[in-house]
Amino acid sequence: MTNPSSDSIENVLHENRKFPPSESFSAAAHIKSEAEYQEMWDRAKDDPAGFWGEMAENLDWFEKWDKVLDGDMPDTKWFTGGKINAAYNCIDRHLKTWRKNKAAIIWEGEPGDTRVLTYQDLHREVCKFANVLKQLGVGQGDRVTLYMPMIPELAIAMLACARIGATHSIIFGGFSADAVADRNNDAQAKLVVTADAGWRRGKQVPLKVAVDESLEKSPSVEKVVVVQRTGAEVTMVPDRDYWWHDLMKGASAECEATPLDSEHPLFILYTSGSTGKPKGVLHTTAGYTLGTMMTSKWVFDLKDEDTYWCTADIGWVTGHSYIIYGPLANGATTMMYEGAPNWPDEGRFWEMVEKHRVNIFYTAPTAIRAFIKWGDDWPNKYDLSSLRLLGTVGEPINPEAWMWYHKVIGQEACPIVDTWWQTETGSIMMSPLPGVTATTPGSCTKPLPGIVPDIVSKDGTSQPDNSGGLLVMRQPWPSMLRTLYGDHDRFLATYFNEIPGCYFAGDGARRDEDGYYWIMGRVDDVLNVSGHRLSTMEVESALVSHDKVAEAAVVGFPHDLKGEGICCFVTLKTDDGTDELKEELKQHVRHSIGAIATPDTIRFTASLPKTRSGKIMRRLLRDIAAGRELVGDTTTLEDLSVLAKLRESEE
Numbered sequence: 001m002t003n004p005s006s007d008s009i010e011n012v013l014h015e016n017r018k019f020p021p022s023e024s025f026s027a028a029a030h031i032k033s034e035a036e037y038q039e040m041w042d043r044a045k046d047d048p049a050g051f052w053g054e055m056a057e058n059l060d061w062f063e064k065w066d067k068v069l070d071g072d073m074p075d076t077k078w079f080t081g082g083k084i085n086a087a088y089n090c091i092d093r094h095l096k097t098w099r100k101n102k103a104a105i106i107w108e109g110e111p112g113d114t115r116v117l118t119y120q121d122l123h124r125e126v127c128k129f130a131n132v133l134k135q136l137g138v139g140q141g142d143r144v145t146l147y148m149p150m151i152p153e154l155a156i157a158m159l160a161c162a163r164i165g166a167t168h169s170i171i172f173g174g175f176s177a178d179a180v181a182d183r184n185n186d187a188q189a190k191l192v193v194t195a196d197a198g199w200r201r202g203k204q205v206p207l208k209v210a211v212d213e214s215l216e217k218s219p220s221v222e223k224v225v226v227v228q229r230t231g232a233e234v235t236m237v238p239d240r241d242y243w244w245h246d247l248m249k250g251a252s253a254e255c256e257a258t259p260l261d262s263e264h265p266l267f268i269l270y271t272s273g274s275t276g277k278p279k280g281v282l283h284t285t286a287g288y289t290l291g292t293m294m295t296s297k298w299v300f301d302l303k304d305e306d307t308y309w310c311t312a313d314i315g316w317v318t319g320h321s322y323i324i325y326g327p328l329a330n331g332a333t334t335m336m337y338e339g340a341p342n343w344p345d346e347g348r349f350w351e352m353v354e355k356h357r358v359n360i361f362y363t364a365p366t367a368i369r370a371f372i373k374w375g376d377d378w379p380n381k382y383d384l385s386s387l388r389l390l391g392t393v394g395e396p397i398n399p400e401a402w403m404w405y406h407k408v409i410g411q412e413a414c415p416i417v418d419t420w421w422q423t424e425t426g427s428i429m430m431s432p433l434p435g436v437t438a439t440t441p442g443s444c445t446k447p448l449p450g451i452v453p454d455i456v457s458k459d460g461t462s463q464p465d466n467s468g469g470l471l472v473m474r475q476p477w478p479s480m481l482r483t484l485y486g487d488h489d490r491f492l493a494t495y496f497n498e499i500p501g502c503y504f505a506g507d508g509a510r511r512d513e514d515g516y517y518w519i520m521g522r523v524d525d526v527l528n529v530s531g532h533r534l535s536t537m538e539v540e541s542a543l544v545s546h547d548k549v550a551e552a553a554v555v556g557f558p559h560d561l562k563g564e565g566i567c568c569f570v571t572l573k574t575d576d577g578t579d580e581l582k583e584e585l586k587q588h589v590r591h592s593i594g595a596i597a598t599p600d601t602i603r604f605t606a607s608l609p610k611t612r613s614g615k616i617m618r619r620l621l622r623d624i625a626a627g628r629e630l631v632g633d634t635t636t637l638e639d640l641s642v643l644a645k646l647r648e649s650e651e
């Protein structure tokens with residue numbers, strides 16, 4: 001342990017297992033060697049304009065840019081003077097090639113219905129809906145809310161917006177009417193596209209009902225388009241609400257893609273809100289499309305013959321970047337699934353992997369922890385041999401969960417890419433390259449070409465290897481957010497004012513002697529026990545490595561002697577939480593990390609409060625651990641009853 005008065009964040013997660021890619025994987029990969037990576041990375045650091053200018057030749061432009069990189073952070077612009085269209089790059093340019101009749105989207109509904117859209121099909125549907133949008137009075141620069149289930153019409157609507165230069169704002173279908181109204185108001189949306197309802201665990205999620213309610217509080221919305229998905233009964237308001245299928249019937253399938261400025265706003269996405277009031281992150285056309293295209297190719301090693309499946313919801317940035325824009329810009333086949341991973345049973349994902357012969361599979365640690373809890377029998381029932389690459393995103397992954405993913409899903413043959421990035425960064429920032437990097441459980445390894453991270457103290461001083469600190473970016477990158485919609489001051493204050501000259505979005509991390517990065521979680525979550533700064537992630541990882549533990553969330557609470565005590569909320573694989581087990585877990589953490597990390601309190605709970613994207617909301621647990629009233633926004637919480645139960649069980 002280092003000097004307890006030091007302000008650095010300590011991380012004692014000692015993980016030294018390394019998994020290099022196989023020779024055959026490397027030989028076939030887009031980026032094949034450390035040397036190749038290093039050359040790209042150095043070049044991009046020293047000459048970002050030259051590097052990204054060259055990368056941008058991979059996109060189709062109506063007019064080339066005047067300047068690749070225009071201005072410094074925070075107000076950097078990319079490819080100024082250029083004219084481009086994201087939908088054109090995701091669809092039209094593939095029609096001139098053999099990919100015209102290739103599957104662009106393979107979709108499966110929760111009840112088991114399937115649809116496959118070739119690039120030509122997608123083009124036709126997108127053009128038709130673009131014409132529908134125009135007919136309803138939506139033009140370039142207007143905002144359109146998409147509040148839809150995971151059905152092909154969502155992809156079609158996104159790309160139709162992009163085609164005519166309308167800015168989409170997608171709201172996850174699990175959000176409430178109030179959340180929709182807030183976001184409609186913030187974006188001043190003109191139109192909402194929704195569905196009668198969507199399927200989730202065999203039940204209908206009544207989307208149109210929520211839209212009706214939201215519109216009482218969001219007067220900017222003039223019209224609503226409704227996809228008929230489940231056949232649920234809905235009220236259609238005359239001259240306001242229209243059925244998708246009625247409008248599409250008469251629509252022309254011809255609609256040229258509008259040449260848009262590189263910096264034209266492509267979409268607004270409100271972040272999940274693990275840390276407070278949702279922020280309207282704005283992404284623009286050229287830089288975002290380039291970032292998602294190149295990172296999809298590098299990180300997922302996308303090949304034409306791959307069936308690629310990202311299990312995220314399109315309501316999150318992962319779905320935007322890695323179900324739609326990134327894969328389609330590459331001309332890949334992307335899969336989309338409507339429903340829950342445990343419907344009709346816990347084998348659903350693996351059944352789909354077997355059925356569609358999925359090659360690349362990208363999911364979140366929260367899902368992996370659920371799979372582990374459900375037991376190995378489910379994946380073991382299916383043939384997963386088509387898989388060649390696995391990915392994870394969203395939270396730090398506990399080494400225990402990583403090893404399970406590696407063994408049980410990857411059959412010890414698939415590289416795992418642990419991808420660190422944010423809604424704000426638009427595309428993946430740090431990740432192993434599957435043909436290059438020796439992976440190690442719990443580390444997102446190295447920055448991608450063009451990404452220049454650093455670990456700094458609060459005054460912006462670079463920290464030496466292994467002494468953790470704040471994770472910042474020292475150079476701009478094409479897919480970075482450009483503003484928070486309608487609140488540029490908040491944008492500056494949130495990301496750029498904290499650490500001079502850098503982008504900072506709130507995570508703590510450590511870099512080791514190999515140059516690998518270890519994300520320690522949000523800086524606000526870091527514990528300070530007797531002057532020692534501990535990452536919640538390592539205490540949680542220690543707990544999860546115990547046989548009986550399914551999931552753990554660790555928070556600090558005010559402690560007279562230590563400053564902060566350690567409170568652990570633990571869910572068990574089976575329901576047998578005893579006082580002896582509490583003691584055993586305390587000792588287990590003590591032995592895995594050290595006396596300083598010994599938990600003060602262990603609390604068993606049936607579930608943990610999570611955002612709707614599946615991330616543990618520690619800030620709420622902090623209030624519970626401290627016995628405080630809950631403060632702050634809970635609208636993004638998945639299940640409010642979890643909180644009520646936690647409070648009831650208060651010690």
Ligand code: ATP
Pocket residue numbers: 271272273274275276278279316317392393394395396397418419420421422423424444505506507519521522615
């Ligand atoms: P909000 O910003 O509204 O509180 P959020 O940060 O959860 O919500 P996202 O942009 O979806 O919204 O998530 C980005 C954050 O997720 C990162 O800042 C980081 O804390 C975490 N994260 C994402 N991927 C990884 C990863 N591979 N390893 C560790 N942490 C990750």
Ligand code: MG
Pocket residue numbers: 271422505506
């Ligand atoms: Mg965030």
